[in-house]
Amino acid sequence: MTTYPVYSPIRNHAEELAKAEAGVDQLDLERVDRWYPKFHIASNGGWINDPNGLCRYKGRWHVYYQLHPYGTQWGPMHWGHVSSADMVSWRRDPIAMAPSLEEDKDGVFSGSAVVDDQGKLRFYYTGHRWNNGRNDADGQWQVQMLADAIDDDAIKLEKRGMVIDCPREKVDSHFRDPKVWKQDGVWHLIHGVSTADHRGQIWDYTSKDMVNWTFQNVLFDDPNPDVFMLECPDFFPLKDKNGDTKWVIVFSAMGSKAKGYMNRNENNAGYMIGTWKPGEAFKPETEFRLLDCGANYYAPQSFEADGRRIMYGWMSPFSENAPMQSDGWCGQMTLPRECYLGEDDDLHTVPVPEIDKLRINTFEHVARPIEANEETLIDEDAEAVEIELNIDLKDTTAERAGLKVHATPDGSCTYVAYDAQAATVVVDRLAAARGDRGYRAARLTDEELSADELKLRVYVDRGSVEVYVNDGRHVLSSYSYPSEGKRAVKLSAESGVLAVNKLTLHDMKSIGLE
Ligand code: FRU
Incomplete structure (x- = not known):
């Protein structure tokens, strides 16, 4: 033995x-x-x-x-x-x-x-x-x-x-x-x-x-x-x-x-x-x-x-x-x-709540609606940010609406969107300059779809996007490789209005491993 x-x-x-x-x-x-x-x-x-x-x-x-x-x-x-x-x-x-x-x-x-x-x-x-x-x-x-x-x-x-x-x-x-x-x-x-x-x-x-x-x-x-x-x-x-x-x-x-x-x-x-x-x-x-x-x-x-x-x-x-x-x-x-x-x-x-301690600057944006087929610049250059976006589901009529992150001057970006038609939240990299261009989706439940708002917390790091939907009921993590130049954040609404209840950006500091 x-x-x-x-x-x-x-x-x-x-x-x-x-x-x-x-x-x-x-x-x-x-x-x-x-x-x-x-x-x-x-x-x-x-x-x-x-x-x-x-x-x-x-x-x-x-x-x-x-x-x-x-x-x-x-x-x-x-x-x-x-x-x-x-x-x-x-x-x-x-x-x-x-x-x-x-x-x-x-x-x-x-x-x-x-x-x-x-x-x-x-x-x-x-x-x-x-x-x-x-x-x-x-x-x-x-x-x-x-x-x-x-x-x-x-x-x-x-x-x-x-x-x-x-x-x-x-x-x-x-x-x-x-x-x-x-x-x-x-x-x-x-x-x-x-x-x-x-x-x-x-x-x-x-x-x-x-x-x-x-x-x-x-x-x-x-x-x-x-x-x-x-x-x-x-x-x-x-x-x-x-x-x-x-x-x-x-x-x-x-x-x-x-x-x-x-x-x-x-x-x-x-x-x-x-x-x-x-x-x-x-x-x-x-x-x-x-x-x-x-x-x-x-x-x-x-x-x-x-x-x-x-x-x-x-x-x-x-x-x-x-x-x-x-x-x-x-x-x-x-x-x-x-x-x-x-x-x-x-x-x-x-x-975990410890992550909130990485926030350094906080910008509360006025919760203005985005008109159909419009885009609004939220941040000119966001290298490492957390974005809190609460979408007003009662007044939103857009087919798809949300955040374009890693949006660079050459037009490439990663799109984090609420897709009302498909009843999902998507991370769409079709417009990415590099890497895989597929999209991934989290399916929303009937209860989430009939709620007053949809809550997104989006963590944008230099090469990734992590999206938490409705307090962690769904999560989507994807790499996203921005192209050269400044990395903007924009709000976008397709074929209808995006109504916003809350939009807050936090710059994130380094965890010290760079
Ligand atoms: C999972 C895995 C494990 C294994 C390790 C090897 O990604 O394949 O099953 O222990 O990685 O690196």
Whole structure:
């Protein structure tokens, strides 16, 4: 019988970390900042994907992330790290993990953080190996690993080794992304699996000592036959409006097909709400719903702190070559969002209130209507702003109306609009100078459509747009690459009047990672 953890170093970790730092520094030297975020987390150089190891520990907020330090495309995965005392201003910490063990030699893949009974911070992640040592042609061998923080700032992580091997005869290569929490005195670890017959599942293990894990049961078996893998599973309780506990299961599904407004991205991250008893499968009470309807959203992870359930997602570029890849960096996180169940019994996600502290100048505009087929300039040059726009639905007759952002002198822009005909809010990049030109839409409910107003909060960073509709009932996150020159904000109304209840602009300051 194997005794866990299995620890098999093949490279000097400290040396690998130093090489990775040098790799990022090199890219940082040549980085171009035209689309580099001011108030979103990104690496100072290189490629990033999923948020990892999210936690609040000994007074600091920590965001680790998947990092390829040697290029702006996906590659051998490391863990980058930033931290903050207040979620407003952030510090760049040293790269936390690099491939160095036999089990993680081709990648330190995604994972999560958890505080043990002694108050120590521990990390579970996936060790990744290509079967042929080079690429995916012959499949991959993925196992679950443990590492511990050894200082109060969680800067230095010590790898402990493998704690769960892969039963390879039951699995089609994909076996990854552990998430750990304690439930009724027992530790649970869940991760995503592609079964031997190519179905997406989430498996649940239990443990008393956080090292020896016993397979418990299949927590969730995706009914969608197109879905072959559930990446980055997450699972947490939330109280509903009656004070009853519901469980929310979150995963990033590979393989789903686009239908109508659903699943338009290459892979799609979403959730289901239901109930759960330890030892049993999750019982969904809803269908699969998207967490974010934008063109660039994937691999979210949540954590609990101060009684809040907070979630970061990765703004995945999906279709490469993404314009930022020629600028020395690629990828950013969404804003941190608090998750809660609304009066409508659905999941809402809103920026945490700390984000309001990034506002520096505030401009309240007189709420004047925009006449049919007119446009009005709101801000001549908005590099990093939050815009609050409340549309008066009773008096608006426009077919489509809203905000043109990143509007440059060459006529290109990204359009954030209320589409009255389609009953949606859209982020439309048809007029974008660069990058993907598709649009994405969030469908409004009958209740939202018959309300007096529609509330939009639009965060425009140097290379992205994040739109929160009706206090986080829907969100759309998309990259948007403005062309040269000043970046204006305009209000626009098509074929009818846009009536405005409120229009406020806030300049946003940097979170300190540029
Ligand atoms: C999701 C994902 C994870 C994996 C990581 C590798 O984007 O594919 O499943 O752990 O990224 O970088």
